[in-house]
Amino acid sequence: FDKSKVTVFFVLGGPGAGKGTQCANLVKDFGFCHLSAGDLLRAEQNREGSQYGEMIRTYIREGQIVPMEVTVKLLENAMRAALAERHEGEGWEDGRGRFLIDGFPRKMDQAIKFDEEVCESSLVLFFTTTEEEMLKRLLVRGKTSGREDDNEESIKKRFRVYKEQTMPVIEYYSNQGKVASIDATASVEEVHEKAKTVVAKFFA
Ligand code: UP5
Ligand code: MG
Numbered sequence: 001f002d003k004s005k006v007t008v009f010f011v012l013g014g015p016g017a018g019k020g021t022q023c024a025n026l027v028k029d030f031g032f033c034h035l036s037a038g039d040l041l042r043a044e045q046n047r048e049g050s051q052y053g054e055m056i057r058t059y060i061r062e063g064q065i066v067p068m069e070v071t072v073k074l075l076e077n078a079m080r081a082a083l084a085e086r087h088e089g090e091g092w093e094d095g096r097g098r099f100l101i102d103g104f105p106r107k108m109d110q111a112i113k114f115d116e117e118v119c120e121s122s123l124v125l126f127f128t129t130t131e132e133e134m135l136k137r138l139l140v141r142g143k144t145s146g147r148e149d150d151n152e153e154s155i156k157k158r159f160r161v162y163k164e165q166t167m168p169v170i171e172y173y174s175n176q177g178k179v180a181s182i183d184a185t186a187s188v189e190e191v192h193e194k195a196k197t198v199v200a201k202f203f204a
């Protein structure tokens with residue numbers, strides 16, 4: 001697809017920071033297409049006939065980052081499908097496809113590959129809160145989510161990988177002046193108001 005026809009925001013933050021929750025809100029405000037890399041990987045894991053199913057399951061349970069080729073391909077396909085469905089920007093105010101790419105890139109190699117081969121992001125929404133708060137949220141969600149990584153052991157591994165592999169990505173985009181940090185400790189509504197203000201400023 002034509003890179004000049006898309007606006008991409010990356011949405012980052014630790015496990016359970018509220019990325020998915022806030023993306024759902026921003027979709028309603030701004031008509032974004034929301035693509036969660038984790039959701040795309042879980043769908044691929046469960047797709048009948050997928051050659052990657054078992055591999056993805058193991059990586060996710062261990063909190064490790066699935067080899068980037070798989071994730072970048074899934075995202076690219078999903079973006080192409082969304083653009084086709086909306087007839088190249090129809091329904092987007094400015095005619096450019098608006099994407100929230102949630103939970104990606106979380107490792108430097110993914111960031112570089114996506115920037116070079118798919119497109120560059122305009123902004124990184126970075127949701128921050130304490131590990132204690134994230135753990136609490138994930139354990140509550142774990143009671144009903146059915147996610148194989150919402151248990152204390154996997155969560156600890158996800159925190160470690162986040163610090164070691166994802167923080168350098170935040171640093172990298174921060175040096176490019178692209179990162180908008182949003183404190184995500186408050187209520188869903190309060191965090192939403194802050195996120196909405198940041199995005200509205202961008203589109204103004
Ligand atoms: N909640 C949300 N906001 C709240 C608030 N303000 N106050 C109180 N509660 C709040 O929220 C988590 C829970 O907290 C929910 O119950 C919510 O109601 C509540 P959610 O919005 O789901 O948080 P989110 O940040 O999206 O948490 P998630 O668990 O999805 O984050 P992860 O980054 O860990 O998960 P993801 O699905 O992105 O990735 C999972 C795994 O996939 C990775 O560990 C990795 O193994 C793999 N992966 C890759 O390999 N490559 C990739 O590129 C991406 C993922
Ligand atoms: Mg999520």
